[in-house]
Amino acid sequence: MTPAAPQDAVIRVENLKTGFGDFIVHENVSFEVRRGEVFAILGGSGCGKTVLLKHMIGLYRPLAGRVLIAGEDIAAAEGERRLAILRRLGVMYQLGALFGNMTLAENIRLPLEEYTDLPDEAMDLIAETKLRLVNLGGAGHLTPSEISGGMMKRAAIARALALDPEIVFLDEPAGGLDPITSAELDELVLRLSDSLGITFVVITHELPSIFAIADRCIMLDKRVRGIIAEGRPADLRDHSPDPRVRQFFNRAASAPAAAA
Amino acid sequence: MATLALNESAGGATLALAGRLDAYSVGALWREARAALGAHPGAPVTVDCSGVDYCDGAGVGLLLELLRQPRAAGADVRIEGLAERFRRLLDQFDPKSFAAAAPAAPRVSLVERVGIAGERIWTDLRGLVAFLGEATAALFHALRHPRMLRWRDILYVAEEAGVNALPIVLLIGFLMGVILAFQSAIAMKQFGAEIFVANLLSLSILRELGPLMTAILLAGRSGAAFAAEIGTMKVNQEIDALTTMGLDPVKFLVVTRVLAATAMTVPLVVFSDLIGLVGGALVMLTFEIPIATYYKQAMSFATLGDFTGGLAKAAVFGVLIAGIGCLRGLQTETGASAVGIAATSAVVSGIILIVFVDGVFAVVYYYLGI
Numbered sequence: 068m069t070p071a072a073p074q075d076a077v078i079r080v081e082n083l084k085t086g087f088g089d090f091i092v093h094e095n096v097s098f099e100v101r102r103g104e105v106f107a108i109l110g111g112s113g114c115g116k117t118v119l120l121k122h123m124i125g126l127y128r129p130l131a132g133r134v135l136i137a138g139e140d141i142a143a144a145e146g147e148r149r150l151a152i153l154r155r156l157g158v159m160y161q162l163g164a165l166f167g168n169m170t171l172a173e174n175i176r177l178p179l180e181e182y183t184d185l186p187d188e189a190m191d192l193i194a195e196t197k198l199r200l201v202n203l204g205g206a207g208h209l210t211p212s213e214i215s216g217g218m219m220k221r222a223a224i225a226r227a228l229a230l231d232p233e234i235v236f237l238d239e240p241a242g243g244l245d246p247i248t249s250a251e252l253d254e255l256v257l258r259l260s261d262s263l264g265i266t267f268v269v270i271t272h273e274l275p276s277i278f279a280i281a282d283r284c285i286m287l288d289k290r291v292r293g294i295i296a297e298g299r300p301a302d303l304r305d306h307s308p309d310p311r312v313r314q315f316f317n318r319a320a321s322a323p324a325a326a327a
Numbered sequence: 328m329a330t331l332a333l334n335e336s337a338g339g340a341t342l343a344l345a346g347r348l349d350a351y352s353v354g355a356l357w358r359e360a361r362a363a364l365g366a367h368p369g370a371p372v373t374v375d376c377s378g379v380d381y382c383d384g385a386g387v388g389l390l391l392e393l394l395r396q397p398r399a400a401g402a403d404v405r406i407e408g409l410a411e412r413f414r415r416l417l418d419q420f421d422p423k424s425f426a427a428a429a430p431a432a433p434r435v436s437l438v439e440r441v442g443i444a445g446e447r448i449w450t451d452l453r454g455l456v457a458f459l460g461e462a463t464a465a466l467f468h469a470l471r472h473p474r475m476l477r478w479r480d481i482l483y484v485a486e487e488a489g490v491n492a493l494p495i496v497l498l499i500g501f502l503m504g505v506i507l508a509f510q511s512a513i514a515m516k517q518f519g520a521e522i523f524v525a526n527l528l529s530l531s532i533l534r535e536l537g538p539l540m541t542a543i544l545l546a547g548r549s550g551a552a553f554a555a556e557i558g559t560m561k562v563n564q565e566i567d568a569l570t571t572m573g574l575d576p577v578k579f580l581v582v583t584r585v586l587a588a589t590a591m592t593v594p595l596v597v598f599s600d601l602i603g604l605v606g607g608a609l610v611m612l613t614f615e616i617p618i619a620t621y622y623k624q625a626m627s628f629a630t631l632g633d634f635t636g637g638l639a640k641a642a643v644f645g646v647l648i649a650g651i652g653c654l655r656g657l658q659t660e661t662g663a664s665a666v667g668i669a670a671t672s673a674v675v676s677g678i679i680l681i682v683f684v685d686g687v688f689a690v691v692y693y694y695l696g697i
Contacts, residue, residue: 167663168664183350183351183353183385185353185354185357186354186357188392189354189357189389192388192391192425193350193384193388195425196391199419199420204424211662228384231350258415261412262412262416263416
């Protein structure tokens, strides 16, 4: 561990090695996410962004290395300690992962019911405020099968926010959303990070969104099996020595020679 | 932790909130805060938040709850001293737009529910008839053009639904023969008529129990599997993909499954019949009836018609099981629970259909004298 400002890094990934059996996805990946920042994970398809995210939230166990959430190793923690870590996290999955047999309001109420002693009307009210945060006010009685894909994403974000976690992970929040809704989501992320100090870890491909919200980002690469760039998005776009990074930020098609 | 203190004065009341207002601490304060507000219906109430050092969505919820209560004129609720960063969270909501009481879910009367259920059954029946027509047309088309069939898919389904089902069919068939022989032999022994157990077994297993039990097993095994598989394909938009490729899902998915399942049901029933009779023979050995005697008695009583009649039923059951499994799969709505509903419904309607058609067969065979 580096001694510099340990309380500043809310997530610390140390020498992470991930993979399935003989298939290695990442090797020697280290970075840290600072409290209150919006941190973006970028990279082309298949470079393991979602795999990395799933290690960060403790769904997969690393082959080597550690993921520390507020100083605690999430893969090693068990029982109450693991629950305490998980309660600091909210996750929006790529496809929403809303429970299909519950209404949107019930989806948001579920963590409140399980972890708090709030009275019924309080949970209803809080669920409604979360839905309004993502512009779904009054839609709490609908079930996931009755709403569009974009609404599903927004409802999933609302559910991730149910317990006002310190860290919210968003897996492609803008994917499949129209530009207006996408911009509103960016605005929501900034507002929440500003007012509540929530730390966001966002997987995204949307360049406007990256520049609008991300304080810092890392870019992963499939061949390197790790990080090829880290820093502020604007700096990387303008000053990165790596052509792959500039290509990503400038939305350029890959040169024919580079395509192996 | 959060605290709440109530100070009353001549001009109204002050509700002082302090500490950390989050989802874990607000629950304890909620009712108390509501009661404090309710105790001062005619006076203005000031909610002093200067002691609040953290307030997240749940805390905002509590403040909204206090603000949204309908109050008399001149008895407003005011929030004071809330830090600017939390104030912004609160200000994005209009408290009065949250109705004070949650709207009650609309009640549905009994008559209405009966009507809805009846309508559902009617639509279901119509869907069944339409599907029957579509599947029959596709099946005949396939039989006239056997080269257009996807034989690899058929063989795969035949292995899954037929060969792999053999162990359980053998086990159940054997146990059924054993149990049936044992139970009836005990009763027949009182009359010294154990030998007629062979008659009972051969007739009941060949005509009824062999085909029926095998069909019910397959309905639970393959019917549910077809519904779940096709249902998941529907949820994943794979059915849509087939349709836009110009491939009819009924031809592509249903015909292969119906043909394979029907072709496999018949041999499975043969195995079930045989093993059931073997089980009966073993039991009869313990009642001192030699296998040769049992065999002769059974052969002299049961006819080839009993056997082939049973197999004809088995073929029809195979069509029904595969057909209803595929239909329920295609009818799947979206969501994870929808696949479960489709699989359940495939088994339930499969078994109902099997028993119903078995009854029809009994009547037809009676009048045909088979």
